[in-house]
Amino acid sequence: MTDIYSAIKADHDHHRALLERIADTSGASSARKTAWEEFYSDVKSHGAAEEETFYSKLISKTWGQDAARHSVHEHQQIDDLMEELREMDMAEGAWLQKFKTLRHDYEHHIDEEEEEVFARAREVVPQTEIEGYGERFAKRKNEERKLIEKKREDSLED
Numbered sequence: 001m002t003d004i005y006s007a008i009k010a011d012h013d014h015h016r017a018l019l020e021r022i023a024d025t026s027g028a029s030s031a032r033k034t035a036w037e038e039f040y041s042d043v044k045s046h047g048a049a050e051e052e053t054f055y056s057k058l059i060s061k062t063w064g065q066d067a068a069r070h071s072v073h074e075h076q077q078i079d080d081l082m083e084e085l086r087e088m089d090m091a092e093g094a095w096l097q098k099f100k101t102l103r104h105d106y107e108h109h110i111d112e113e114e115e116e117v118f119a120r121a122r123e124v125v126p127q128t129e130i131e132g133y134g135e136r137f138a139k140r141k142n143e144e145r146k147l148i149e150k151k152r153e154d155s156l157e158d
Contacts, residue, residue: 002134003127004054005118011046011141012110015039019103028090036090040082043106044148047075049141053133058117061124067117074109078102083152 002010018039025032051072058064081102088095 002138004130004133004137005122007134007137008046008050008054008118009114011042012114015043015046015110016107018042019106022099023103032090036085040086041145041148043082044079044151045141045144047079048144048147048151049137051075052140053137054121057125057130057133058121063120063124067120071109071113071117074105078106078109081105 018035021035022032022039025035055064055068055072059068081098085095085098085102088098
C-alpha cells in the first residue's frame with residue numbers, strides 16, 4: 001500500500017524526468033511533442049487529484065490552510081503556463097523561453113512541497129487520518145486524466 005507522500009513523490013520524480021527529456025529536445029520534434037503531451041496530461045491530472053485528496057485534508061487543519069492555498073495558487077500559475085505553451089509553436093524560441101519558466105516554477109513548487117509541506121503535514125496530520133490516501137490519490141488521478149479536455153473546454157468558455 002503506497003502512502004500519499006510516496007505517491008505524490010513518485011509523480012514528481014516522473015515529472016522531473018519528463019522536464020529533462022523535453023529540455024534535451026529541440027524544435028517541434030516528435031520526441032519533444034511526445035514528452036510534452038505526457039507531461040501536460042500527467043501534471044494536469046496530478047494537480048487536480050492532489051488538491052482533492054492531499055490538500056483537502058491539509059485545509060481541514062489550521063496550519064494547513066495557508067500551505068494548501070499557497071500550493072493551489074501555484075498549481076493555477078503552472079496550469080496557466082502549460083495552457084500558454086500548448087497554444088504556442090514548439091519550434092519558436094519563445095516556446096523554449098516559456099518552457100524554462102514553467103520548468104523553474106514547477107521544480108520550485110515540487111521541491112517546496114516535498115521539503116516543507118510534507119514535513120509539516122507529517123507533524124500535523126496523524127497517519128491514521130490519511131490511511132489509504134495514496135490509493136485515493138491514484139484513483140482520482142486516473143479519473144482526472146479522463147476529464148482534462150472537458151475541463152479545458154469549460155475553462156475556455158469562461
